[in-house]
Amino acid sequence: MATRLDKEATQDFAEVRRHFPKLLTIALESGNVLFEGDIDIFDQQGVYWNTYNIRITVPTQYPRGVPELHEVSQLIERVIDRHIDKDGWCCVGVSHELFIRAHRDFRIIDFLSEYAYPYLANQSYFMVEGHFAGFEYKHGFGGVIQFYQKLFKTQDFELISKFIDSFLHTRLPRYRDMCWCGSGRKYRKCHLLVINELKKISKTQLKSDLSNFQLIQTPQVPFFKQFRRGMTSIVAGS
Amino acid sequence: MEIYKSYLDNIRAALANEIQLSAPEVMFNEDRKRSLLEEQKQLLKKTKNAQPLPSLQDLSSDWGLRPALNQKLGLHPDFQHLKYENGVEYHYIHSMFIDIKGSTNLFKYYSPLVVAIVTNTIQIAAIHTCMVFGGYIQRLHGDGTLVYFGGKQQTRSDSVQRCLSAASLFTHFMKTDIKSFFESRGIKPIYTRIGIDYGNDDDVLWMLAGAGEASEVTTCSLHTSLAPKMQANAKGNGIVVGDNVVGLFPSEFYSPVAARLGEEHRYIFRNQAKNFNYTQYDFDWETYLVQNEHIATNHFNGTIHIKPRQVKVVQPTTGLASIAAVSNPYYGNQVG
Ligand SMILES: [Zn+2]
Ligand SMILES: [Zn+2]
Numbered sequence: 001m002a003t004r005l006d007k008e009a010t011q012d013f014a015e016v017r018r019h020f021p022k023l024l025t026i027a028l029e030s031g032n033v034l035f036e037g038d039i040d041i042f043d044q045q046g047v048y049w050n051t052y053n054i055r056i057t058v059p060t061q062y063p064r065g066v067p068e069l070h071e072v073s074q075l076i077e078r079v080i081d082r083h084i085d086k087d088g089w090c091c092v093g094v095s096h097e098l099f100i101r102a103h104r105d106f107r108i109i110d111f112l113s114e115y116a117y118p119y120l121a122n123q124s125y126f127m128v129e130g131h132f133a134g135f136e137y138k139h140g141f142g143g144v145i146q147f148y149q150k151l152f153k154t155q156d157f158e159l160i161s162k163f164i165d166s167f168l169h170t171r172l173p174r175y176r177d178m179c180w181c182g183s184g185r186k187y188r189k190c191h192l193l194v195i196n197e198l199k200k201i202s203k204t205q206l207k208s209d210l211s212n213f214q215l216i217q218t219p220q221v222p223f224f225k226q227f228r229r230g231m232t233s234i235v236a237g238s
Numbered sequence: 239m240e241i242y243k244s245y246l247d248n249i250r251a252a253l254a255n256e257i258q259l260s261a262p263e264v265m266f267n268e269d270r271k272r273s274l275l276e277e278q279k280q281l282l283k284k285t286k287n288a289q290p291l292p293s294l295q296d297l298s299s300d301w302g303l304r305p306a307l308n309q310k311l312g313l314h315p316d317f318q319h320l321k322y323e324n325g326v327e328y329h330y331i332h333s334m335f336i337d338i339k340g341s342t343n344l345f346k347y348y349s350p351l352v353v354a355i356v357t358n359t360i361q362i363a364a365i366h367t368c369m370v371f372g373g374y375i376q377r378l379h380g381d382g383t384l385v386y387f388g389g390k391q392q393t394r395s396d397s398v399q400r401c402l403s404a405a406s407l408f409t410h411f412m413k414t415d416i417k418s419f420f421e422s423r424g425i426k427p428i429y430t431r432i433g434i435d436y437g438n439d440d441d442v443l444w445m446l447a448g449a450g451e452a453s454e455v456t457t458c459s460l461h462t463s464l465a466p467k468m469q470a471n472a473k474g475n476g477i478v479v480g481d482n483v484v485g486l487f488p489s490e491f492y493s494p495v496a497a498r499l500g501e502e503h504r505y506i507f508r509n510q511a512k513n514f515n516y517t518q519y520d521f522d523w524e525t526y527l528v529q530n531e532h533i534a535t536n537h538f539n540g541t542i543h544i545k546p547r548q549v550k551v552v553q554p555t556t557g558l559a560s561i562a563a564v565s566n567p568y569y570g571n572q573v574g
Pocket of ligand 1: 080
């Protein structure tokens, strides 16, 4: 880290300490920085709920990059439905969304207030209510689909894949063309804004998502064929 | 803080009562006047309660403490035998001197009875806080209180923490609740100053002072004498501690008083013949409190709370839901 950034980072870390006095900064020999300690959960009425012992890994390219949250106290049951892995790694959101967020400065205090704290508050909520308070993404690729559906504001897989494919091969519509989504608006005023977000996601990720999309769309064909074949055999048997 | 609620309520009631007394319709209504004054007397009596008020009782259960509530001034239970033997004994102790400042100003606004309720409630809040943390009230000097922490039932390291916790919580009460209470009424707030020192086994002599009924079991020690002296050097709502406290409980929470008041205030005591220089330190009780395992900090507004030993299961989740719903968790194997 450059000296200027070091100074910024030091200020950021001091701010974390002001809000969360039990989170201590630990500088590892490797040069990486961790936060370790307690986060107390209070709700909007100032009611105390519980305290999690956590660890946050600060990315080396700070303030860019995505911080990671680990829950150390083991208050959260280690099952995937709680969105946590066996090592306590917390899935605070879809990685795509986090990468888009980290495209501009992603300060630790913002990571805490936008992701880590709501995630932990949500876990406290789950402990009482037996379910989460808001929307949760499906596990695995299902959640990635939901992410793209939200981003593109459409349920249409085919349209989403078409956009991703075209983006990867720079075959996008021209600014003045009508948008492919059928909104009746010019591309420049419609899905161009979404395409600009795609630029913040790595190409490797986009390629892998695209091939996953194509896998999902194709199964319908063999299934349909199977169905037809079944029909034929019924007809043949009669 | 919730734990001091009943104390603040007491003060609030006295002030509300005073306002009613000065209302024109009451001034000429002798019956009403008498009943309001009677209420004030009852409030003053309430402050004299030997037991911590309900709000502070929660503290002892949440902190897991066994308070020493049945006390007789000037007769520390571990050393009371000295009264009958008229003997002496060396034993370590922590001495804390708590002073309540700024009460004179209150006479400008309130009758002596109301001033008595305010100052008494605050002093009793200090006393009860110390008792809850196992402190022993040795002596009252007007608005000042001398308290001992430690003795034969407690280790030095436990008692130093309890002593610092009691001082910090009470100071927090003064700096938040009491301060804003008076400021909101346009009155210069009452505040506290505390001095704390530790004397080890070689330096504290326990003995009977005075004679007959006018006697007390007390300590003869430089470090007990230094506590009120250091108190005088504390800032408003501040705590000053001696070298020995720092030695017993080393931490990042101390800074020499010299940094604030100048080099001539570095030492609270010097014996040049023996080349003995005893340093006084400001104790950063605010940081100490928020780092304490029993304290939770609300990051939205910075207020502190005592962690309950068990969270009430019945609390409604509505206030939590709005924060929790911001989170859209996910589980995937493509970890970034
Ligand atoms: Zn998850
Ligand atoms: Zn469009």
